[in-house]
Amino acid sequence: QVQLVESGGGSVQPGGSLRLSCVASGIIFSIDDMGWYRQAPGKQREPVATITSDGRTNYEDSVKGRFTISRDYAKNTVYLQMNSLKPHDTAVYYCNADLWLSTGWRSQSYGGIYWGQGTQVAVSS
16 A cells, blocks of 8 residues: 655765655555654664654754755655764664555545665764
8 A cells, every 4th residue: 555665775984974765655645744763783763853744853862963854745755864974873764654545536544654664774984
């Protein structure tokens, strides 16, 4: 029905940059909040940044000033620009979307929160 696919992960040195993308596809009527989360080895998944349907953003304290979340509403895509990367940013990054499904002509039903499969980000020298 709905699929979220992340891309853009990789390996970089400290101080480097990466841009993650996440595209939502399927029978989507609309998307409310979208967000990025990360999970480091042996740790719980934690929120990194979120963006609402009207563009309000929120960031985890350790990424403020370094990461920027944005959306392309027409493409159902969310981005995460990550600058000044640090070793402790190393994790699998997941996107999610809180969305409504199209169920027919001008009709919708709440679909819930969907997650992508994750993309690995590794920061080391």
